[in-house]
Amino acid sequence: MGATLKLGTVAGVKIGVHWSALGTVVLLFALVTSGLAHAYPDQSTVAHVASGLVAAVLFMASLFTHEIAHAVVAKRQGLEVEGITLWLLGGVSSIRGEASRPRADFAIAIVGPAASLASALVFAALAWFLAFIGAGPLWVAVASYLAVINVLLAAFNLIPAAPLDGGRILRAALWAARGDRVSAAVWAARAGRGFGMFLLLLGGMEFLFGYSAGLWWLMLGLFILLMAGAEERQAQTGAALAGLRVRDVMTQDPDTASGDLPVEAFLHDYTLVRRHSSFPLLDERGRFEGLITFDRLIAVPARERPTTTLREAACPPGEVPVADPGEPVTDLLPRLSAAADRRALVFSGDRLVGIVTPSDISRAVALHLPRS
Known part of the structure; x- marks a missing residue:
């Protein structure tokens, strides 16, 4: 996925933002602003808008932290990282090549959820500090929200289905157990296809019953389904071309x-x-x-x-x-x-x-x- 706006380079990795990332910022801004306005009606509109904007921007920063962790570990494992692009459904790290052994594959995968959990701890500590100094319940709520959403992000990514990090972990485990990377990648991708179909079904049912979140699950399920299918084809293609010059x-x-x-x-x-x-x-x-x-x-x-x-x-x-x-x-x-x-x-x-x-x-x- 090409970046619409190039932001620079961090740790030797090119960072960019796709235009669709604006959708994530707008959605989070709307959800947080409306939620805080309902929970804290005594606060001013300016405070609600400011807190919603801060929450959306810091969440995108959390996604960036998640992806840069993948990139840094991948580079340490000898892989080439072409760049990171933030977009509608999160972030994508463009990594060229494959890990040489299951342990390296596991390390690259697990560091993403670990980074999200680390972000959650940072925001939880920030919420405690803001409460301690009496910064106001609105900003404590923003920090607490970011802590919770990063925990959820880590948990979601640990689901054993490619292209999620949990799918990579499953691939590494199967690879270590069976000694066949291609077979491990295919099974992880098939798990991802099954999970994508589940999300499509869930999103379709919620959408039919009038829940707006159903559209989000539909988009996420379609993305996972397509990416998992692409990973399965890529694994099979790599197996077919292995050894050829x-x-x-x-x-x-x-x-x-x-x-x-x-x-x-x-x-x-x-x-x-x-x-x-x-x-x-x-x-x-x-x-x-x-x-x-x-x-x-x-x-x-x-x-x-x-x-x-x-x-x-x-x-x-x-x-x-x-x-x-x-x-x-x-x-x-x-x-x-x-x-x-x-x-x-x-x-x-x-x-x-x-x-x-x-x-x-x-x-x-x-x-x-x-x-x-």
């Missing part, structure tokens, strides 16, 4: 083109004959200048095609992932998925030797997927 899946010696060609001429004289959907651009010395795809070709307005060159319409070289023929395919997958055109070029030294496309990956998975 880029040279094993790439299309060798791809057709190339000159970046000086006009788009219109290329469309009429080349694409209908070659039947490929992507072409690396090489200059007269064989240097890589970009990647042109059929989608980029047809995106050029018809009136501009005679004067627009392939180089001008192509994906720039810096945005095209490159790979070595001996690189494991599983290491290339994250870069391939993040690429704008979802294609990677393979170089042996300075010489272009192949291209990897989603079709190449799908073909390799189909050929090597374990049959039950």
Whole structure:
């Protein structure tokens, strides 16, 4: 998930906020403000609004603490953390690679709920301190609310269903017991799918009976169901591609083109004959200048095609992932998925030797997927 607003870097991890996180802030602000207004009607409207805003912002800070804990431990375990994005349903840590052993997998998973419990203790201590100094019942209630909600956050995340932290813990336990990481990941994901369906059923029933919280459970259940399904497919794909190198899946010696060609001429004289959907651009010395795809070709307005060159319409070289023929395919997958055109070029030294496309990956998975 891409960040709408980049906030900076903490502990070497890029931090961002998705626009949907505003929904969480608004919802919490409304719930806390209305609840405090009902519980403390003697307080002013300004105090109610201020306390609701503080509660919403500090809760987002709690979510950030939860995710940064995952990221820090993952980095200590040798994994690459691309960033953290806060969004509507919480936070997402983008971690490249997998833990090398069950103990590391467990450590990365358990630290999130532990951080939430630590936040709960901090807010509980703050509530006690505010009460001790006579800060007023409104602010004591805000601190107490944040303590309780962080306990609930930790408890919810410990449910043994992927993609929740409890699902990761279940995966680590099954991995340690059976010695098979793929099987452990599949079972954790299936538990997540079951839990997601339960939340959808719960949310649907509440929504039908007029409870507004049902919509929240519906969204959360759908998110868990989709993410669990994606994790199961990812586990199976990883198993199918394990041990394969880029040279094993790439299309060798791809057709190339000159970046000086006009788009219109290329469309009429080349694409209908070659039947490929992507072409690396090489200059007269064989240097890589970009990647042109059929989608980029047809995106050029018809009136501009005679004067627009392939180089001008192509994906720039810096945005095209490159790979070595001996690189494991599983290491290339994250870069391939993040690429704008979802294609990677393979170089042996300075010489272009192949291209990897989603079709190449799908073909390799189909050929090597374990049959039950």
